[in-house]
Amino acid sequence: MRPDSTPIRLGVLGCADIAARRVLPAVAATPGIRVAAVGSRSRGKAEQLADRFGAAPVQGYQRVLDRDDVDAVYVPLPTGLHAEWIDRALRAGKHVLAEKPLTTSPSDTAALVDLARSRGLALVENFMFVHHGQHEHVRGLLDRGAIGRLRAFSAAFAIPPRPADDIRYRPELGGGALFDVGGYPTRAALHFLGTDLHVAGAALRHDTATGVDVGGAVLLRRGDGVVAQLTFGMEHGYASRYELWGAEGRITVDHAFTPPASHRPVVRVHRQDHEERITLAADDQCTNSIAAFLRAVRGADEHDPQHTLAQARLIAAARRAAGPDEPA
Structure with missing residues (x-):
């Protein structure tokens, strides 16, 4: 885990409207976390959004997960893609903040919660x-x-x-x-x-x-x-x-x-x-949500997944x- 004085470096998987309009501005306004990389299937979209936050544009989601300068990822992808990319992110050793719902399946949700717990990683469903x-x-x-x-x-x-x-x-x-x-x-x-x-x-x-x-x-x-x-x-x-x-x-x-x-x-x-x-x-509520995710990553608050599991x-x-x- 990075020292508390060192900002958490956030990678973004996708350039969804909610990311550009609400979440990334909240990240930029929150001490202790910064946008490090923005990934998209389109290089142009990645560049456009990354430039707003001084981040590196990346073509392809896996390339964001492969970066050594990314500690955590935000997943605003369509819900049907969540299970795959959250699983990949956790296996890459990244903490995850994912837009709701976490997945479309209770079994997938439970498997991801177990995976995050086994690896000591924060996995948070973003109901702001x-x-x-x-x-x-x-x-x-x-x-x-x-x-x-x-x-x-x-x-x-x-x-x-x-x-x-x-x-x-x-x-x-x-x-x-x-x-x-x-x-x-x-x-x-x-x-x-x-x-x-x-x-x-x-x-x-x-x-x-x-x-x-x-x-x-x-x-x-x-x-x-x-x-x-x-x-x-x-x-x-x-x-x-x-x-x-x-x-x-x-x-x-x-x-x-x-x-x-x-x-x-x-x-x-x-x-x-x-x-x-x-x-x-x-x-x-958006900046509060980012601050809560940061505390979960730092280990200051132990994130309880019971509501995420019950929701699914x-x-x-x-x-x-x-x-x-x-x-x-």
Whole structure:
């Protein structure tokens, strides 16, 4: 492991929009880590993105993994390519930060978690929203009994249709609403309810033209009877929210999953006779996520993969529960 005073050198596998727009600027703004190399199948794309961050452009993903000046890699590739390239990165001795979902298979996810553990490497699934301060504030309200004993949870994340060539519409690359936008309410349920969750039912709406699911809903049940209703899609008006419903009131949060760094969250506590609005300070979940990954690499925080493993299990179970394709 590199000394704490020496920056972690990050290699990037792919020039996805999320890398250029959010993640690499956050890396550049975080002390202790820097972009060392950017790899792409296209030399021109690698050069264009690498130049922005003073990094080396590399043609080909494996060449990034072969570099001695790369300690860790960020994987924003299409989901269907994750398992192969995360495996290659770990076997090359690199720590890994991968965009969600980690893979499209619970068995692949478990195998990669085991591989990372056996080699003493950090493997982190990049759900950035869990690092936003608003959710810890909500957890504090729950712990203080602000709405009494929790009875139910609901969450929704949906986006308007994407351009026809978007990778979300390509089943061979792990496309579809459940893997993409459906992951957010699922992870939110795990964040607040824990991993003792099981799929009680699910429905998916499929598009016959593309072969992917474009929306759906999942019902989860915790061992103590608390239920979670999750809704998601990519043919909808934008929505990004969750609600915790207790015996004495409700907590609601809007702009829950992808707030800009300048956004000041408003947490609402609804009780029978009044509503309390709590406005919080702006927070940057992207830079927080990079800082958390850096701590995992340094060994300052031991990254616990239980939510990643549970996420993969629940997504797979939801797909099974939904049964045969329901065409749009």
